Amino acid sequence: MTRTIITLLAMVFAININAQEFEAYKGEVDDSYNFWFYNPQTISDPNAHFPLLIFLHGASLCGRNLNQVKRYGPINAVAKGKIIDCYIVAPQNPGGAWKPEKIWKIVEWAKEKFAVDTTRIYVYGMSLGGYGTIDLAATYPDKIAAAMAMCGGASVRDVSGLSKLPLWIIHGTADRAVSVKASDKVVDAIRATGDDSRLIYSRLPGVDHGRPARLFYMSLTYDWLFSHSTKDPNRECNHSFELTNDMMDNVYNDIRECIPENEME
Numbered sequence: 507m508t509r510t511i512i513t514l515l516a517m518v519f520a521i522n523i524n525a526q527e528f529e530a531y532k533g534e535v536d537d538s539y540n541f542w543f544y545n546p547q548t549i550s551d552p553n554a555h556f557p558l559l560i561f562l563h564g565a566s567l568c569g570r571n572l573n574q575v576k577r578y579g580p581i582n583a584v585a586k587g588k589i590i591d592c593y594i595v596a597p598q599n600p601g602g603a604w605k606p607e608k609i610w611k612i613v614e615w616a617k618e619k620f621a622v623d624t625t626r627i628y629v630y631g632m633s634l635g636g637y638g639t640i641d642l643a644a645t646y647p648d649k650i651a652a653a654m655a656m657c658g659g660a661s662v663r664d665v666s667g668l669s670k671l672p673l674w675i676i677h678g679t680a681d682r683a684v685s686v687k688a689s690d691k692v693v694d695a696i697r698a699t700g701d702d703s704r705l706i707y708s709r710l711p712g713v714d715h716g717r718p719a720r721l722f723y724m725s726l727t728y729d730w731l732f733s734h735s736t737k738d739p740n741r742e743c744n745h746s747f748e749l750t751n752d753m754m755d756n757v758y759n760d761i762r763e764c765i766p767e768n769e770m771e
Contacts, residue, residue: 528581528596530572538611540572542581544594545620555623557592557651557732558616560609561722562631562638568601579722590728592628593620603661604631604638606645625651628731632656632718633684640665640675640692647671652734652743654727656718657681659688660695668692669699672734672743674706676721678713704743710751720757721749 532540546556559580567574576582580594595612616622628651631639636658643653644660647667654674673696677689686709693707710717721727726747733744 528584528594532572535611535615538608538615539597539599540570541595541597541612542572542575543616544580544584544590544596546591546593553621555621557626557628558613558622559590559592559594559731560613560627560629560631560642561594561596562604562609562629562635562642563596563599564631564633564635566633568599568634570598570600572598574598578719583723586723588723592626592732593622599634599638604634604641606638606642606662609638609642610646610649624649625736626732626734627736628652628654628734630654630656630721630727630731631658632721633658633715636684636689637661640668643671643673644668648736651736652731654721654731655689655692656721657684657689657715659684660692665692665695666699668696669701669704671741672704672706674708674730676708676710676718676749678710678715678717680712681715683715704741706743706745706747708749710749713751717751717754720754723757724754726753 528542528544530542561579563575563579567577575596575598580590581596584590593616595616597609597612613627617624627649629639629642636655637660639653639655640658640660641662643650644662644665644667647670650671652672656676675689675693677686679686696702696705730744730747
């Protein structure tokens, strides 16, 4: 019993340390968003540079209370013990569509303040954040190393740039919040460019809107994203990964509690 208690206390202590590594910034970057910034604090070599991951949340987390952004995604995953060995930017959208230019201002801020590996900048998000991911990748295809868009679509008109970078689009056919047709339209536009070699499209039968949120807690997500760099020859996409509905069944085994998926938007 004593050993069990000690183990549990150690886990809680580790979780609290991880959570404290996220710092809130309000009004830090002009004409941009308030945001959380995660510093993994594992840099022992002063010359080392770390990747930067951008997380874009869904509509349910919009507003001006930054604590909302902790409900799901990388902040929640790290707090539950997930190791994500990179810088993380988690902005909060007050409402409306994500603005790529405003997001990128935070990236520029991070590049000035921290040792960011500018060849390994990634973005992922779901629902409204899936739209934001597509829009950001389409706007800055030469600067984003890889992107993963879950149950989203596109707000920008020109998505031709999406054919230039590794992009994984994930959407369930039973999604009632954002129709899978929104992702189908983006995929069709990429294929219309004549080059869909950097695209992976997981069109998951019977999957609803909330289930793709499990990807924030899966090692597959980070292994795939971090396997890319803007320095890769021909910006090739890593097609050695696969995602199935069954793979998401047990994703919460390694964390303390399941996230209510009916809140995912």
